[in-house]
Amino acid sequence: MSELAATELSAPDIAARIEHDINIGILSPGAWLKQVDLERRYGCTRLDVRQALDALVGKRLVRHVPNRGYHVSEFDxxxxxxxxxxxxxxxxxxxxxxxxxxxxxxxxxxxxxxxxxxxxxxxxxxxxxxxxxxxxxxxxxxxxxxxxxxxxxxxxxxxxxxxxxxxxxxxxxxxxxxxxxxxxxxxxxxxxxxxxxxxxxxxxxxxxxxxxxxxxxxxxx
Amino acid sequence: MSELAATELSAPDIAARIEHDINIGILSPGAWLKQVDLERRYGCTRLDVRQALDALVGKRLVRHVPNRGYHVSEFDxxxxxxxxxxxxxxxxxxxxxxxxxxxxxxxxxxxxxxxxxxxxxxxxxxxxxxxxxxxxxxxxxxxxxxxxxxxxxxxxxxxxxxxxxxxxxxxxxxxxxxxxxxxxxxxxxxxxxxxxxxxxxxxxxxxxxxxxxxxxxxxxx
DNA sequence: GGAACATAGATTGGCGCCAAAATTATGCTC
DNA sequence: GAGCATAATTTTGGCGCCAATCTATGTTCC
Structure with a gap:
């Protein structure tokens, strides 16, 4: 699932989708979340991706490294x-x-x-x-x-x-x-x-x- | 205080400032947070304001109404x-x-x-x-x-x-x-x-x- | 006189472009 | 052949513009 979405999704939806994919392990801890990938993967705009990622940073599921990008948090x-x-x-x-x-x-x-x-x-x-x-x-x-x-x-x-x-x-x-x-x-x-x-x-x-x-x-x- | 910042501040700083101003009552519950005002008030760019507001929405201190803008949450x-x-x-x-x-x-x-x-x-x-x-x-x-x-x-x-x-x-x-x-x-x-x-x-x-x-x-x- | 409507102004929100930074690839030297 | 410097590509991140929407003001009609 989650390969190329049919309908246009907004930022909160994208955040939920990414959260789900992290949750069940499709996206593993430490993995870098490239914006272009997510853009295509969920069939949405770049801005949606960024807002979704920022929201997930707020939930501590994703970490942000300046000029490096976003990656799934590690959980020791x-x-x-x-x-x-x-x-x-x-x-x-x-x-x-x-x-x-x-x-x-x-x-x-x-x-x-x-x-x-x-x-x-x-x-x-x-x-x-x-x-x-x-x-x-x-x-x-x-x-x-x-x-x-x-x-x-x-x-x-x-x-x-x-x-x-x-x-x-x-x-x-x-x-x-x-x-x-x-x-x-x-x-x-x-x-x-x-x-x-x-x-x-x-x-x-x-x-x-x-x-x-x-x-x-x-x-x- | 907080009238026209001297140095350039980034989004997380702005969020902290807004949070502080909400906290001590400079910004009251229900008040609309116009982006241009905040822009000038904290001496930062529009994008910083938006990111800061989105972060505060995540903390439930601010609510967002589509096409109306952001306002300080009410607390019943x-x-x-x-x-x-x-x-x-x-x-x-x-x-x-x-x-x-x-x-x-x-x-x-x-x-x-x-x-x-x-x-x-x-x-x-x-x-x-x-x-x-x-x-x-x-x-x-x-x-x-x-x-x-x-x-x-x-x-x-x-x-x-x-x-x-x-x-x-x-x-x-x-x-x-x-x-x-x-x-x-x-x-x-x-x-x-x-x-x-x-x-x-x-x-x-x-x-x-x-x-x-x-x-x-x-x-x- | 009041209400509904239309127009003008202000505000939000999205999209795209471009520069800065980092990573990868290439070639050169030792 | 290995290591390093350099160049090219990729990726991030910020800024500005413009369209869509909402608010307010003024006007017209009932």
Whole structure:
């Protein structure tokens, strides 16, 4: 996909496309993003490319070197770990309001999303798996009334490409993620906030790539 | 200040200047940011202005309306409250590592910053008060080894202009902020993590503008 | 007298061109 | 044959112009 776009796209669309391609590994960390290439690749003007790249610099997914151009950011183990810690802090903090605002309908939708994710891990490619996982967590965040917090969490989740995280690289990882989702749903259905917090923290921190696990340095924030 | 810059400034500098002017209220929420004005005001080119404005759109401080231009964001009570909640979540989470990494020298620097802030509340204008307060919290965050988290906190602290928050609008507010700082330092010196967490949460949530206090809706994240 | 319309002015926004810088390729010397 | 200086190509980045759009003012008609 993403070879020569049919319709004309504007800058924010291009940014989303590039972000997606970085996310699933079509564009690898360190790769230089030549403006002419992107221009042709996404079938848009030079200005759109520049604005999109600047936006991605703001999201820390892309770095800019004066007179050299833009390249996909590198993600060392420490940075990955730090972002996982932030995600754990933020997502655990949504537990109370999720339990407070849950309805039977939203539980049903969550089960549906979890099932779709399970199916994607069996029959889909990385892109579908990612989309399904994202849909589940997005549904979860609909129960969080603090929209700024929900948006921030979604932004943090996009801050490291899935391809770099290698989240569902093994079958064991996949199975854990699947069952995590169902157990999270169960805890919500039981209105068990404490358990939900534990499950969310575990779901995030124990799905880190091994390389990003902390060693001795001071834990948490 | 900021009337007709002497030296040529580049886009990131302009963004910082505009951000500062929004922060201390020179540019008020809702105000339209005409490109020609900014061009002359900061003595830079049109392109710099656009890039700076786009960057500020990314930080949610400025909004863009197609074919109408850029204007300073409005900040309603709900949004302010949501961001205060996020700040409380994140800054409380730094308590462990602050206590784990504190040294006598850093404690001394914190006391110095707190004293400077106290002085600024007595003899300085809003800009100096803000700078001194920021310096204190920046020093605090130097003790947090998670740089991503520290940066995120600093970014969240800038997400609502000081002028909108009216943080030190009354003498009582000022005195509370000053004593909060010293009590935070004492808790750190005593290595009392639990107390430090309480103080940080209180320092953030009880310095909210009254209008932004939540009523009945589900609390926390 | 008020409202709707038309015209003039101002502002934004996109496109293309060109210069500066860097990378790659070439040729020359040792 | 290897290393270095030089030339050519590629790529970035900035500036200016002009079209499209919106705002404001003035005019006409009901």
């Amino acid at each position: 183990a420490q940075r990955i770990n730090e972002i996982y810690e932030i995600r754990a802090i933020l997502e655990v903090a949504t537990a109370e309001s999720i339990v407070a605002n849950v309805t039977d309908e939203s539980l049903e939708r969550l089960r549906e999303r979890a099932a779709v994710f399970e199916h994607a891990t069996n029959y889909g490619m990385l892109a579908e798996q990612n989309a399904a996982n994202q849909a589940f967590h997005r549904e979860l965040l609909l129960l969080c009334p603090n929209r700024e917090l929900a948006d921030l969490i979604l932004e943090m989740r996009q801050r490291i490409p899935i391809a770099v995280q290698g989240r569902w690289s093994s079958g064991a990882r996949m199975r854990k993620s699947i069952s995590d989702h169902y157990r999270i749903i169960d805890a919500i259905a039981a209105r068990d906030v404490a358990q939900l917090k534990l499950l969310i923290a575990d779901h995030i921190l124990n799905n880190r790539p091994d390389a990003a696990r902390p060693r001795e340095h001071a834990k948490a924030g | 009570a709900q949004r302010i409250n949501e961001i205060y909640e996020i700040r409380a979540i994140l800054e409380v989470a730094t308590a462990e590592s602050i206590v784990a990494n504190v040294t006598d020298e850093s404690l001394e620097r914190l006391r110095e910053r707190a004293a400077v802030f106290e002085h600024a509340t007595n003899y300085g204008m809003l800009a100096e008060q803000n700078a001194a307060n920021q310096a204190f919290h920046r020093e605090l965050l130097l003790l947090c080894p998670n740089r991503e988290l520290a940066d995120l906190i600093l970014e969240m602290r800038q997400r609502i202009p000081i002028a909108v928050q009216g943080r030190w609008s009354s003498g009582a507010r000022m005195r509370k902020s000053i004593s909060d700082h010293y009590r935070i330092i004492d808790a750190i010196a005593a290595r009392d993590v639990a107390q430090l967490k309480l103080l940080i949460a209180d320092h953030i949530l009880n310095n909210r503008p009254d209008a932004a206090r939540p009523r009945e809706h589900a609390k926390a994240g």
